[in-house]
Amino acid sequence: MADIIDGKIFAESLRAGIAAEVATLAFTPGLAVVLVGDDPASKVYVANKARQTVEVGMRSFEHRLPAETTQADLLALVQALNADAAVHGILVQLPLPKHLNTEAIIAAISPAKDVDGLTVTNAGLLANGLPGLVPCTPLGCILLLQDRLGDMTGLNAVVVGRSNLVGKPIAQLLLQQNCTVTIAHSKTRNLDQICKTADILIAAVGRSELIKGNWIKPGATVIDVGINRVPAAEPGKTKLVGDVAFSEAVQVAGIITPVPGGVGPMTIACLLRNALTAAKRIETTLEKELS
Numbered sequence: 001m002a003d004i005i006d007g008k009i010f011a012e013s014l015r016a017g018i019a020a021e022v023a024t025l026a027f028t029p030g031l032a033v034v035l036v037g038d039d040p041a042s043k044v045y046v047a048n049k050a051r052q053t054v055e056v057g058m059r060s061f062e063h064r065l066p067a068e069t070t071q072a073d074l075l076a077l078v079q080a081l082n083a084d085a086a087v088h089g090i091l092v093q094l095p096l097p098k099h100l101n102t103e104a105i106i107a108a109i110s111p112a113k114d115v116d117g118l119t120v121t122n123a124g125l126l127a128n129g130l131p132g133l134v135p136c137t138p139l140g141c142i143l144l145l146q147d148r149l150g151d152m153t154g155l156n157a158v159v160v161g162r163s164n165l166v167g168k169p170i171a172q173l174l175l176q177q178n179c180t181v182t183i184a185h186s187k188t189r190n191l192d193q194i195c196k197t198a199d200i201l202i203a204a205v206g207r208s209e210l211i212k213g214n215w216i217k218p219g220a221t222v223i224d225v226g227i228n229r230v231p232a233a234e235p236g237k238t239k240l241v242g243d244v245a246f247s248e249a250v251q252v253a254g255i256i257t258p259v260p261g262g263v264g265p266m267t268i269a270c271l272l273r274n275a276l277t278a279a280k281r282i283e284t285t286l287e288k289e290l291s
């Protein structure tokens with residue numbers, strides 16, 4: 001049986017460290033979250049983020065806009081948040097309603113406040129190994145891996161998924177850890193065989209329980225990024241499952257993250273960490289400019 005990582009406990013200790021650092025600052029970091037439309041699952045995340053932001057001593061600014069919001073109105077809000085000195089981090093919850101141009105909205109976010117690490121600037125900085133803001137979920141995964149594995153030099157890492165928010169940045173971070181990195185995805189041939197080569201397997205493809213127990217190398221470390229809501233056994237109820245068939249995988253893997261209670265809580269903790277990083281950088285740059 002694999003060792004099951006408790007992401008909730010790890011995230012709690014991360015947040016305690018963030019709270020302790022926030023308490024020493026001469027200013028209060030502020031994090032703005034923008035939610036367009038009323039997807040119930042998104043609403044829960046936004047509420048959790050807001051609560052935890054306040055718990056670590058930061059200010060939370062929530063903007064809930066109707067689903068019919070226009071591109072111009074959303075752009076205007078992002079620009080106002082860019083200009084607002086009380087706001088150090090901006091997160092626009094994705095996916096946006098279909099009539100909105102997501103790329104243009106992301107491009108409008110000031111890279112200094114881009115706590116999701118989604119702007120071309122932050123993606124480029126990450127690809128070049130330069131300090132920027134790193135997407136929260138990838139950062140959370142790397143923190144878990146560093147804690148459990150320490151030095152990852154020479155290990156085979158397989159990332160299943162190629163999104164800008166998760167797959168691509170995780171691959172960059174694993175390269176920085178000296179892993180040999182393969183990026184696979186839903187169209188990859190012989191996906192099971194490729195997964196089986198992984199010492200570290202990152203499942204971020206967004207397909208519930210795609211990755212089976214017999215795709216996993218015995219003793220491998222499996223990080224399940226998937227958050228899929230599926231019908232539960234009880235009629236009318238739903239449950240969260242990952243991209244990994246957990247009950248099988250737990251028999252084969254050496255270390256594994258569960259869903260829920262694995263990567264999800266780390267994502268929010270890393271969002272707060274990015275907000276703190278952004279706030280410190282913005283405020284020290286301001287100080288320099290003023291002196």
Ligand SMILES: Nc1nc(=O)c2c([nH]1)NC[C@@H]1CN(c3ccc(C(=O)N[C@@H](CCC(=O)O)C(=O)O)cc3)C=[N+]21
Pocket residue numbers: 042044045091092093094095116136137227240259260261262263264265266267268
């Ligand atoms: N710009 C943007 N950045 C995001 O990072 C982003 C986003 N948009 N859109 C939506 C997804 C989803 N997401 C989650 C974060 C934490 C949990 C989380 O904490 N989950 C808990 C359980 C939550 C529950 O039970 O519902 C867990 O896995 O244990 C889940 C999902 C961030 N996202």
